Amino acid sequence: MEKLKYERPVIKKLNAGIMNKFGMRTEFTPHTHIEGVAVKDIISKFGSPVFVISERQIRKNYQQAVRSFRTRYPKVQFAWSYKTNYMNAVCKVFHQEGSWAEVVSGFEYHKALGNGVPGNKIIFNGPDKREEEIILAINNDSLIHVDHFDELFLLMEIVEKMDKRPRVAIRVNMDTGIYPMWDRFGFNYENGQAWNAINKIMASEKLELVGLHSHIGTFMLSTAAYAVATSKLCDLAFNFNKKFGKAIQYLDLGGGFPSSNTLKGAYLPGADTVPSIDEFAEAITSTVLNYGFKQQELPLLILETGRALIDDAGFLLGSVLATKRLSDGRRATILDFGVNILFTSFWYDHKITPAQEFSHHTEDMVLFGPLCMNIDVVRETVNLPLLQKGDQVVVHKVGAYNMTQWMQFISMRPSIIMIDENESMHQIRKPETLAYLESLENIPEHLQQIKL
Amino acid sequence: MKLKSNIATSESGFVFNPTSGDSYSANSVAAEIMLLLKENNSIREINQIMLSRYEVDSSHFEKDLDDFIAQLRDQNLLEL
Numbered sequence: 001m002e003k004l005k006y007e008r009p010v011i012k013k014l015n016a017g018i019m020n021k022f023g024m025r026t027e028f029t030p031h032t033h034i035e036g037v038a039v040k041d042i043i044s045k046f047g048s049p050v051f052v053i054s055e056r057q058i059r060k061n062y063q064q065a066v067r068s069f070r071t072r073y074p075k076v077q078f079a080w081s082y083k084t085n086y087m088n089a090v091c092k093v094f095h096q097e098g099s100w101a102e103v104v105s106g107f108e109y110h111k112a113l114g115n116g117v118p119g120n121k122i123i124f125n126g127p128d129k130r131e132e133e134i135i136l137a138i139n140n141d142s143l144i145h146v147d148h149f150d151e152l153f154l155l156m157e158i159v160e161k162m163d164k165r166p167r168v169a170i171r172v173n174m175d176t177g178i179y180p181m182w183d184r185f186g187f188n189y190e191n192g193q194a195w196n197a198i199n200k201i202m203a204s205e206k207l208e209l210v211g212l213h214s215h216i217g218t219f220m221l222s223t224a225a226y227a228v229a230t231s232k233l234c235d236l237a238f239n240f241n242k243k244f245g246k247a248i249q250y251l252d253l254g255g256g257f258p259s260s261n262t263l264k265g266a267y268l269p270g271a272d273t274v275p276s277i278d279e280f281a282e283a284i285t286s287t288v289l290n291y292g293f294k295q296q297e298l299p300l301l302i303l304e305t306g307r308a309l310i311d312d313a314g315f316l317l318g319s320v321l322a323t324k325r326l327s328d329g330r331r332a333t334i335l336d337f338g339v340n341i342l343f344t345s346f347w348y349d350h351k352i353t354p355a356q357e358f359s360h361h362t363e364d365m366v367l368f369g370p371l372c373m374n375i376d377v378v379r380e381t382v383n384l385p386l387l388q389k390g391d392q393v394v395v396h397k398v399g400a401y402n403m404t405q406w407m408q409f410i411s412m413r414p415s416i417i418m419i420d421e422n423e424s425m426h427q428i429r430k431p432e433t434l435a436y437l438e439s440l441e442n443i444p445e446h447l448q449q450i451k452l
Numbered sequence: 453m454k455l456k457s458n459i460a461t462s463e464s465g466f467v468f469n470p471t472s473g474d475s476y477s478a479n480s481v482a483a484e485i486m487l488l489l490k491e492n493n494s495i496r497e498i499n500q501i502m503l504s505r506y507e508v509d510s511s512h513f514e515k516d517l518d519d520f521i522a523q524l525r526d527q528n529l530l531e532l
């Protein structure tokens with residue numbers, strides 16, 4: 001007699017009609033393929049856990065975002081925010097699509113150069129630009145976005161010794177009605193600091209002020225905040241034109257559009273609540289268009305959108321290591337990845353689905369990573385089918401910030417695979433090895449020998 | 453180990469505790485174990501029966517059965 005398919009025995013209390021605190025949704029529709037490639041094939045070839053990126057999805061996101069802006073405004077340029085995901089293969093997809101580079105460190109700057117981005121299409125942001133990096137950026141005619149007065153004075157000192165007139169912008173922070181206000185970056189609008197910086201730049205005559213930049217925050221849920229930010233930048237540009245008789249060439253509204261992830265503590269899933277890029281585009285472009293610029297002086301609009309362009313193109317595949325019951329009876333599932341490589345589980349309730357078929361029975365459970373620490377919680381509560389050791393899961397929308405903020409802690413960082421538009425797999429980053437990690441270490445002579 | 457005598461179980465996995473008014477849904481493996489418990493089978497017998505019927509190895513099932521008994525105890529469905 002053929003044996004029956006086994007499933008772990010479980011009973012679940014029925015609370016008729018009451019929505020439980022875990023929400024109404026259960027994620028038991030299995031996600032067996034990514035862009036036509038079977039999850040189990042990816043894992044058997046590249047191991048578990050493994051990050052997977054869909055090239056097709058990146059291109060689609062990019063093209064849609066560009067369309068949202070270009071159908072509303074004549075001059076638009078995107079610059080890929082390197083920190084969001086600086087795997088070279090990922091950056092190259094954006095650059096092939098026409099995106100410039102936005103970097104915030106010398107390291108990222110060199111990465112962009114290495115990826116073939118012409119110096120004059122690199123935007124150099126951030127509070128940490130070293131003297132030699134500034135000199136390089138000046139020589140490459142990059143767009144240097146000044147963050148603070150110390151940097152402005154350093155820049156002026158540097159150009160004294162150079163026969164160049166660097167193109168600069170200032171980063172402006174402002175009250176957009178959003179709390180907390182990101183006022184540690186750039187020059188403040190309301191207290192006149194930004195206007196003061198503009199005047200210093202113009203007085204020096206050594207720098208060419210070409211743009212105004214703001215980045216008001218990340219995962220912003222308010223389109224109105226962008227309208228406020230845009231109008232404050234327009235106001236500066238207008239006053240600049242009035243006083244100096246020149247047009248500001250571009251307004252850079254930074255990044256900050258949300259992806260469709262669900263923020264921790266949010267009452268409803270992100271996919272149902274976050275505004276679309278179209279809505280942000282409408283708020284920004286209508287503000288500029290209605291501000292009263294002369295047609296020929298309309299500034300170029302630059303966007304440094306990060307997470308909204310890449311989050312849903314990234315997946316993390318992993319496996320169940322064990323299941324157990326906690327002292328209070330809750331089910332705990334231990335996965336082979338934790339907050340070390342899924343940094344964004346601190347911010348999001350990531351959607352996680354099984355990668356194989358199950359019955360319709362589900363359990364509420366906590367998902368833990370494999371690290372030996374309390375904070376290693378991937379989901380505090382989630383309703384999933386009856387997972388057991390060896391089962392595979394798919395974490396969705398992990399393309400932003402994980403592959404840059406991941407930590408090498410306790411275990412090594414895994415492979416990253418890109419699936420191209422023809423459904424072929426490419427390993428775009430190898431898994432780390434002990435030798436790779438230890439290649440940077442050095443053991444002093446007197447510690448070479450141990451005897452136990 | 454015995455299920456409380458007044459607990460109603462069905463083969464489809466519907467479980468009802470008339471004392472508390474709580475109802476439960478059990479998956480098919482769980483429903484079968486509950487029927488076996490009701491019929492006064494010992495844990496050893498349940499082990500044997502289930503291993504002969506289902507595609508599962510004994511150490512795996514033993515762990516799950518322990519776990520399931522704990523679930524029943526948590527829900528107050530076992531005779532003390």
Ligand SMILES: Cc1ncc(COP(=O)(O)O)c(C=O)c1O
Pocket residue numbers: 081084102125126215217218219254255256257304305306307308400
């Ligand atoms: C200056 C700047 N631009 C762009 C971004 C990208 O932001 P996001 O991923 O929220 O779109 C960031 C992120 O911190 C940033 O600091």
